[in-house]
Amino acid sequence: MKFLLSIILIALLSAGAEFILPWWSCAVVCFLVALFAKQGGGKAFLMGFLSVGIFWLVAALMRDIPNEHILSSRMAALFKLPNYWMFIIVTVFIGGLVGGLSAWVGATLRPKTPNTSR
Amino acid sequence: MKIPIKGYVLLVITTILIYLLDHPLGALPAIGRLLDPVNGCLANAEPVNKDFTADLKLPAVKGGATVWFDNRLVPHIHATNDHDLYFMEGYIHASFRLWQMDMETRAAAGRVSEVVGDKALAFDRKQRYKGMGYAAENSLRAMEADPRTKLVMDAYTEGINAYIATLNYRNYPFEYKLMGFAPEPYTNLKISLLLKYMADDLTGSTDDIALTYLRDILPKDELELLFPDRIQGSKPVIPEGTVFDKPSLTIPSAPADSVAFPHFAPADFGEPKVDGKGSNNWILSGSRTASGAPILCNDPHLALNLPSLWYEAQLQAPGINVYGASLPGTPGVVIGFNDSLTWGFTNNYRDVKDFYLIKEVEGNKNKYWFAGKQVYYTKRVEVIKVKGKPDIVDTINYTLHGPVTYAEQNAKAGGLRKPLAMCWMGHRASNEMLAIYLLNKAGSYNEFVNAILHFECPAQNMGYADRQGNIAIWGQGQFVNKWKDQGKYVMNGSDSATLWKELIPMRENPHALNPAQGYLCGANQINTDTTYPYNYNGAGWVNLRSWRINNLLKDRQKATVKDMMEMQQDTYSELAAGTLTCFLKKVDSLLSPEERKYADILKGWDYRLSSESEAASIFQIWWYFFNKDAYVLRFYKVPGQFLPLQERTMQLLQSDELLRFIDPPRSEKVTLNDILNPPVWIFKMPKRSLVEAIDSVTKLKSIIGAEWYKVKNTTISHLTKLPALSYDHIKIGGWGNTINAAKENHGPSWRMVVQMGKEIEAYGVYPGGQSGNPGSKYYASFLDDWAGGKYYRLDFMPNSASQNDSLIKYTWTIR
Structure with a gap:
């Protein structure tokens, strides 16, 4: 439940941050949330990956579907990808990777107090 | 922690x-x-x-x-x-x-x-x-x-x-x-x-340097035969027989040849060639249209890119209501129509860019020789910022002719390895903006003329039609009162006799108003007949399209806008018609059964370069090889592989005069016997070009297909040239030698047909879309209709603050 809430929290905060800050602000959000959420590195990575991945996926689809894939198809061609959804997948993967790694960093940089390292 | x-x-x-x-x-x-x-x-x-x-x-x-x-x-x-x-x-x-x-x-x-x-x-x-x-x-x-x-x-x-x-x-x-x-x-x-x-x-291409070379290597009669100033049978923009005003200036006489022109050795030259830009503009008077109102048709041929050079717009304010193609980056409407009149542009090609050989002062980089004196260059420092690298600083020397264009990269890119100064009308201060501004507001022929008098460079043939029923065309631009052949070749830059002197008053530019023939046609051919008093030479005149347009219009009666749209799609090749019959007759007895099959395809062809025609591909490829075989051994060193005009080669083929230029294939030696008897290779040469063409077509067939549009590959390329943002293999016929001049990346950039009747009936289309955004559905939304020869009715709204228009x-x- 906490895991799910963290994902929603990061996705919402990232969306808010990206509207006013550069794209990598989502990485900072993941880092900060992971810094305070008490969980292991692997789980943090999954959390970051899923939250930014889902956020980017939703944001991409919100742009791409009303556009009827005009731009995503061109981007796919530009990067020699077979079709537009491969372009969306690559987008989501890159967003997810950045989110996952940042969260992982947050989790590992969390000061280990005796309580949590139990 | x-x-x-x-x-x-x-x-x-x-x-x-x-x-x-x-x-x-x-x-x-x-x-x-x-x-x-x-x-x-x-x-x-x-x-x-x-x-x-x-x-x-x-x-x-x-x-x-x-x-x-x-x-x-x-x-x-x-x-x-x-x-x-x-x-x-x-x-x-x-x-x-x-x-x-x-x-x-x-x-x-x-x-x-x-x-x-x-x-x-x-x-x-x-x-x-x-x-x-x-x-x-x-x-x-x-x-x-x-x-x-x-x-x-x-x-x-x-x-x-x-x-x-x-x-x-x-x-x-x-x-x-x-x-x-x-x-x-x-x-x-x-x-x-x-x-x-x-x-x-539009004034960029220049033949001066190539002609200078040819002038030195060819006997005078051959030069004139291959590169005549005026092609026989040309139909000038200003109809023959138009009476010109007496010139207000005295025509200067040419200085001695030795003073005027320098000479070069073949070793002074490098290489390439740019192809000219052409356009069609024809205007029918009411006497030749079904409605009785004049019709103006224009399709300027320019680089076809995305986003398109043109952007359609209508501009309304007190005193102005104009619709047409605007050029994003500049105010106004460049080609279009208003409440009273319509106008179109085609390139004029009178030579307004000349080159001068500069004699440097030895041992002093700051001076050159002029009229026996040493003169200082004016220096202009150009700082080129380069992303991720330090700035490049170039100092460019300006002579009294203009900038010395010679530089390391110029020597590589083309032409003469000697310091040449460029004298270009475009360097001068002029206000074409004012011409466009006044033209957009013009309400009568006189106002049209007063507007275009401000249009100095690039010189254009400006077609005109109005609701009063007038039609006109002006060969408009600022020109110099030249002596004969001034600027045709590279000139001697150290003598004052070669300088550009008086400017011809622009009202004396050649023009025709309501000619007896009832129509006018400007398609980049020579401007006037020989009675025009001032000297001028061309920098890219061609004739094939103007011949076709004249042939179609000379007996035309009761023309409609629809006829005119069809005419803008015309792909009939005067070149194919003029060369094939003659050529096939010459090679007929030499053909193998396989070759005859192809010859028969060409014989049965209607000479239209239509999009799916295989014969068109065979013809165009054959013509390429024919030119190559006919001239290449002799002319391959000419700067830019500058060859005679296609229509000239056609005429020389028809008259057999071409034979004297044809060199033997490398494998054959010219023997005394060849000279005494009709040499065999002369007759083999044309056939060789056919064999080469058949070979290429067979190969193409197995790769992409031999349909003409696949072979020529008309591409509308994004300005970055990225294929993902471009469209290739557009299904459209035609080539530079047909009215529908759709080439690889040049062609009709804005097709417009306007009938100036009581009601203005205007149609247009361009290969692009109103939005420059590749992520918009309006990015290339006109492309298919343009390729298919369809037009949009241009919605000319009345000059009013409120509109009731369903569109x-x-x-x-x-x-």
Whole structure:
């Protein structure tokens, strides 16, 4: 439940941050949330990956579907990808990777107090 | 409190990854920034049903304005004064075409390296050495000195900048994100640069250097046979028999040949060649149309790119109501019509760019010889900023003729390895903006003439028709009163006899008003018959299209706009008709059964370069090899492989005079016997070209197919040349030798047919779309209709603050 809430929290905060800050602000959000959420590195990575991945996926689809894939198809061609959804997948993967790694960093940089390292 | 080392390692890796994703890597853009779906490229994915309706607060628009967008996203701008009108035109051009305006003005100024790095350096230097910045600054002074154009330009630039001020990274045009740079403020200088870019494009090609070479290697009679000043049978733009005014200036006599022209050795030359730009413009008087109203047809042939050079717009304010093709980056409408009249442009090709051989003062880099004296160069320092590299500083020497174009890269790129100064009409201060401004408002023939008198360079054949039933054409531009052949060859730059002197008063430019023949046709052919009093030479005249147009119009009665649209799609090749019969007869007895099969295809052909024709492919490929075989051994060293005009080669083939130029194949030696008897290889040569063509067509068939549109591959290329943003293998017929002159990347850039009756009936189409955004459905929305020969009825709204028009889809209200 906490895991799910963290994902929603990061996705919402990232969306808010990206509207006013550069794209990598989502990485900072993941880092900060992971810094305070008490969980292991692997789980943090999954959390970051899923939250930014889902956020980017939703944001991409919100742009791409009303556009009827005009731009995503061109981007796919530009990067020699077979079709537009491969372009969306690559987008989501890159967003997810950045989110996952940042969260992982947050989790590992969390000061280990005796309580949590139990 | 312990932080494991792993944490720091991860932190470093993650930071590096984010850093890399945020910065361009080599040719790759900054991937993270680009892919971010909030601010990156997907922010440019425009919903296909986007509602463009808007209420805009633009305090600079004092009188308020309304913009109606029709179903093709063509803006119809209504303002209450000139300032607001041109402000809004600038604002709208920027809204839909900002990146293109930025790139084109950068290209004009030689500032592309600044955003793409040193791969554009050679291009930038070429622009600088041509004096593009110098030319634009000169004209800017003239344009800003006139209060009318000053107001128009200031308002237009202000409008563009008002739009730029609304941008942040998220709503930058797509290409800025792709290329990783940001919009910069627009300036009046950029308007001037863009006009000079067009001038350079249309007066850029020059045969002076090649002709200088040929003049020295060919006997005089051969030179005249191959490169005549006037092709036999040419039909001039100003109809034969037009009576010209007596010249107000004395025609100068030519200086002695030895004074006028230098001589070069073949070793002084390098290589290439640019193909000319052509256009069609014909006008029918009411006596030849079904409706009794005159019809003007224009299709300027220019580079076909996305976003398109043209942007359709209607401009309304008190005293102006004009519709047509505007050039994003400059105010006004360039080709179009208004309440009273319509006009079109084709390139005039009178030579306005000459070259002078500069005699340097030995041992002194600052001086050159002129009229027996040593003269200092004027130095102009050009600083080229290069992305990721230190600035390049070039000092360019200006002589009294113009800039010395010779530079290291010029020697490689083409022509003469000697210092040549370029004297170009485009370098002079002129105010074409005023011509466009007045032309847009003109209400009568006299006002039309008064407007175009300000149009100095690039010289254009300006077609005209009005609702009173007048038709006219002017060979318009600023020209020099030259002695015969002045500027046809490279001239001696150290003698005053070769200088450009008096300017011909522009009212004396050749023109025709309501000619007896009832129609006029300008298709880049020679301007006048021999009775025009002033000397002039051409820089790219061609005849094939003008012959075809004249053939179609001379007996034409009761023409309709529909007929005229069909005529703009005409792909009948005068060249094929004029060469094939004669050629096939010559080779008939030499053909093998397999070759005969192909010969029969050509015999049964209707000479139309239609999109699916295989015969058209065979013909065009054969013609290429035929020219190559006929001339290449003799002429391969000519700068730019400058060959005789195709129509001239056709005439020489018909008259058998071509045979004397045909060299033996390398494998054969010319023997005494060959000279005494008709040499065998002469008759084999033409056949060889057919064999080569058959060979190529067979190969093409197995790869892409032999249909003509596949072979020629007309491509509408995005300005970045990225295939993902371009369209290739457009299904369209034609070539440079047919009216529908769709070549690889040149062709009819704006087709327009306007009937000036009681009601104005106007049609147009261009290969692109109103939006420059590759993520918009309006990006290339006209392309298929353009290729298919379809037109849109241009929705010319009455000059009024409110409209009742069913085609209006979105409205902008500006307060």
